[in-house]
Amino acid sequence: MSAIVRAEGLVKRYDRTVAVAGVDLAVEPGEIFGLVGPNGAGKTTTLRILATLLEPSAGEAEICGYSVIRNPDEVRRVLGFMPDAFGVYDDMKVWEYLDFFGRCYGIPAASRRRMIGDLLDLVDLAGKSDTYVQALSRGMQQRLCLAHALVHDPQVLLLDEPASGLDPRARVELRELLRELRTLGKTIIISSHILPELEELCTSVAIVDHGSVLAQGRVSDIERRLRFGAVLRVHVLADEAGLEAARAHFDADPEVASAAILDDGTIELGFRGDDAASARLLANAVGAGIQVVTFSRAASDLEELFLQVTSGDREPEAAA
Amino acid sequence: MTERPMDDVASAPAPTIEELSPDAAAMAAAPGSATMEQPAVPAAPPLRRPHPIRWLRRLFNGLTAVGVKELRGRMRGRRAFVVLTLYLVLLGTFAWMYELILEQRYSTTSGGTAAYASAAIGQELFAGLMMVVTLLVVLLAPAFTAGAISLEREKQTLDLLVTTPISSVSIVVGKLLSALTYVFILIAASIPMTAVVFVFGGVAPEDVIRGYIVLFATAFGLGAFGLFCSTLVKRTQAATVITTFGVMAVTLGSIFILVFWGAVTQPRFGETSGGLGPIKGRPPEAIAYLNPFLAQADVVCTTQTTYGSYCARLASLLNGNAGVIVFSDIGQPPEPVPMPAVDLSNAGGNVEARQAFAPADVVPVQQFGVSRNAFWPRSVAAWLVLSAVLIALSVQLVSPTRRWRFRLRRGRRRTA
Numbered sequence: 001m002s003a004i005v006r007a008e009g010l011v012k013r014y015d016r017t018v019a020v021a022g023v024d025l026a027v028e029p030g031e032i033f034g035l036v037g038p039n040g041a042g043k044t045t046t047l048r049i050l051a052t053l054l055e056p057s058a059g060e061a062e063i064c065g066y067s068v069i070r071n072p073d074e075v076r077r078v079l080g081f082m083p084d085a086f087g088v089y090d091d092m093k094v095w096e097y098l099d100f101f102g103r104c105y106g107i108p109a110a111s112r113r114r115m116i117g118d119l120l121d122l123v124d125l126a127g128k129s130d131t132y133v134q135a136l137s138r139g140m141q142q143r144l145c146l147a148h149a150l151v152h153d154p155q156v157l158l159l160d161e162p163a164s165g166l167d168p169r170a171r172v173e174l175r176e177l178l179r180e181l182r183t184l185g186k187t188i189i190i191s192s193h194i195l196p197e198l199e200e201l202c203t204s205v206a207i208v209d210h211g212s213v214l215a216q217g218r219v220s221d222i223e224r225r226l227r228f229g230a231v232l233r234v235h236v237l238a239d240e241a242g243l244e245a246a247r248a249h250f251d252a253d254p255e256v257a258s259a260a261i262l263d264d265g266t267i268e269l270g271f272r273g274d275d276a277a278s279a280r281l282l283a284n285a286v287g288a289g290i291q292v293v294t295f296s297r298a299a300s301d302l303e304e305l306f307l308q309v310t311s312g313d314r315e316p317e318a319a320a
Numbered sequence: 321m322t323e324r325p326m327d328d329v330a331s332a333p334a335p336t337i338e339e340l341s342p343d344a345a346a347m348a349a350a351p352g353s354a355t356m357e358q359p360a361v362p363a364a365p366p367l368r369r370p371h372p373i374r375w376l377r378r379l380f381n382g383l384t385a386v387g388v389k390e391l392r393g394r395m396r397g398r399r400a401f402v403v404l405t406l407y408l409v410l411l412g413t414f415a416w417m418y419e420l421i422l423e424q425r426y427s428t429t430s431g432g433t434a435a436y437a438s439a440a441i442g443q444e445l446f447a448g449l450m451m452v453v454t455l456l457v458v459l460l461a462p463a464f465t466a467g468a469i470s471l472e473r474e475k476q477t478l479d480l481l482v483t484t485p486i487s488s489v490s491i492v493v494g495k496l497l498s499a500l501t502y503v504f505i506l507i508a509a510s511i512p513m514t515a516v517v518f519v520f521g522g523v524a525p526e527d528v529i530r531g532y533i534v535l536f537a538t539a540f541g542l543g544a545f546g547l548f549c550s551t552l553v554k555r556t557q558a559a560t561v562i563t564t565f566g567v568m569a570v571t572l573g574s575i576f577i578l579v580f581w582g583a584v585t586q587p588r589f590g591e592t593s594g595g596l597g598p599i600k601g602r603p604p605e606a607i608a609y610l611n612p613f614l615a616q617a618d619v620v621c622t623t624q625t626t627y628g629s630y631c632a633r634l635a636s637l638l639n640g641n642a643g644v645i646v647f648s649d650i651g652q653p654p655e656p657v658p659m660p661a662v663d664l665s666n667a668g669g670n671v672e673a674r675q676a677f678a679p680a681d682v683v684p685v686q687q688f689g690v691s692r693n694a695f696w697p698r699s700v701a702a703w704l705v706l707s708a709v710l711i712a713l714s715v716q717l718v719s720p721t722r723r724w725r726f727r728l729r730r731g732r733r734r735t736a
Contacts, residue, residue, distance in 0.1 A: 048479075051479075051483050052482075052483065052720065053479055053482060053483060053720045054720065055720070073485050076483055076484060076485045077485050079483070081479070081480075081483040083476070083479045083480065085476050086476055086477070086479070086480060087472075087474075087475035087476035087477040087480075088475070088477070089389070089393070089475070089477055090393070090475075091392075091393035091396060092389070092392070092393060096389070096392060100385060100388070100389040101480070101484060103381065103384060103385030103388065103389075104381075104382065104385045104481070104484035104485070104486045105484060105485060106378065106381045106485070145480075148480065
């Protein structure tokens with residue numbers, strides 16, 4: 001197993017509720033790993049367990065081979081954590097903030113000064129060194145908090161909803177920053193409920209809902225896997241009877257689960273097949289003389305998949 | 321998982337952060353090399369065995385980190401120094417006014433020599449100053465620490481702190497010491513003011529040292545109590561309220577219980593012994609251990625080689641003789657400037673008076689059976705023990721993992 005971050009059967013139980021119900025994760029070195037799920041899915045709890053802030057009720061997690069339960073000190077040295085809701089100290093300047101965390105990690109004074117300069121360059125706050133932390137904008141504070149997590153040059157970064165509350169420009173900047181960090185060899189685990197961002201950024205994702213992982217893997221793998229059950233929209237040039245004939249034709253295909261004619265005259269197919277199957281379906285239709293105008297997937301991005309996978313009506317079985 | 325994103329890592333520009341903090345990199349067991357190996361399995365660096373020297377260095381690192389951070393914030397600007405100046409002016413004014421009061425009192429009382437009067441003024445002034453500074457410590461020390469941890473929780477900065485490798489001990493002790501630094505400065509700044517009593521005499525330097533030992537121990541103990549409340553309760557407001565109640569319990573509460581004990585155990589008319597259930601005989605001294613005013617009264621008492629009101633008050637409380645001598649004091653906070661109902665200050669040679677007011681069952685080792693240097697060291701010890709316990713509990717509460725669990729399994733690793 002070549003995972004740098006590994007979780008097996010993580011469970012976190014509070015008095016009555018189960019926040020995390022058996023999460024398994026495997027993140028390989030150098031990945032940007034997205035933890036995706038709706039609010040309350042257990043993303044933050046999972047990250048807090050990995051960050052040694054919470055003890056799991058059951059299960060085991062390792063970062064760089066260190067157990068988060070038995071060797072929290074070692075884990076803390078290889079880990080940078082940026083919490084969801086992070087505060088800033090009043091009465092503290094930007095350089096003092098980083099200096100403080102540098103001291104916490106036992107970095108000697110000489111290299112501390114250089115480290116602060118370089119980190120401020122990295123997160124684009126070089127001119128703000130003497131500004132008070134609370135005077136920074138939200139985006140700047142976010143970047144400063146990211147810088148704090150990099151003080152000790154960790155191998156693994158855990159970022160909990162780093163993009164929340166940022167304007168679009170700040171988001172783009174953050175994304176660039178994370179890409180840069182990846183080129184520096186960091187493994188990044190990032191949680192979000194905002195999908196489009198992760199889709200572009202992440203190499204792998206895990207979709208989490210109700211405390212368990214619903215799907216995990218490379219973004220493309222997941223898409224492929226989840227595309228079974230995708231929706232195809234076909235626009236056919238035909239009159240009423242032709243339309244019905246076309247629908248019947250599609251319905252006869254073994255890969256098609258359902259076929260219905262929508263109000264606007266398009267045919268919607270519930271499709272189980274993969275890309276090859278859908279190409280074959282199209283070819284067959286054209287071969288059968290159906291005049292296909294458009295033939296497309298209704299759900300092509302993660303967001304749609306995500307909504308499919310995490311349909312809100314699922315009962316949290318584990319809560320019992 | 322066939323493709324690896326590692327290729328672009330290998331060709332990436334030199335990782336600047338690693339270069340610039342080699343120590344951190346070493347600490348993290350060479351992260352660069354670990355991630356760049358193919359297939360990049362970061363072999364877990366061997367665990368370090370716990371080592372006392374390393375542990376101490378880590379503790380010290382953490383303490384300085386927290387201390388520097390806290391003091392930077394607290395001492396920034398002029399505020400801290402303006403407050404200190406104001407405090408000294410007020411304390412000086414109090415000393416001057418109190419001296420005038422005492423002068424007036426002793427110049428009108430007959431029967432003493434000038435040297436005796438001067439010594440008596442010195443002792444009373446010492447007592448007054450000690451009580452005022454004690455009051456200050458009782459009010460400030462817990463107030464300064466009651467927000468120490470809960471404010472971090474409220475501002476959501478505690479998580480950032482806890483995920484660093486600094487130990488919970490460093491966090492708790494660092495917070496406590498830096499919060500108390502200002503209180504310690506206030507106490508220390510009053511030392512020159514207290515030294516004024518040497519002008520009058522009647523107080524030995526050892527007495528002053530005793531008084532300050534009690535003050536520092538009290539500040540530390542009350543600070544630890546405030547900090548404990550701050551870790552126990554999530555909100556600063558609640559922590560402050562609990563702290564205030566605790567302080568009231570050990571000061572006013574303990575005296576009230578002692579007075580109650582004394583009243584209940586007094587034999588009623590025609591009876592040989594009093595009591596109410598288990599409450600009989602002398603009250604346990606431990607009730608008063610945490611009362612800094614009583615500890616200070618004991619220190620003051622040791623200065624009073626002659627009849628002194630502080631000895632009398634202390635003896636009456638601890639011997640369960642409430643109401644015998646200091647009837648007027650019942651239910652009142654003891655200090656700072658109580659007038660004894662019977663002024664015995666210059667009854668030094670008056671053996672009859674002494675015997676009349678001494679509790680019959682105690683051989684007066686010193687006045688009223690208060691043995692010299694017995695009570696205040698116990699009080700100091702009680703505070704230090706309590707502080708240690710409270711700090712240990714606070715550490716447990718701050719530590720996110722392994723709460724209420726002993727570190728027996730530390731350092732052992734599961735074989736992967």
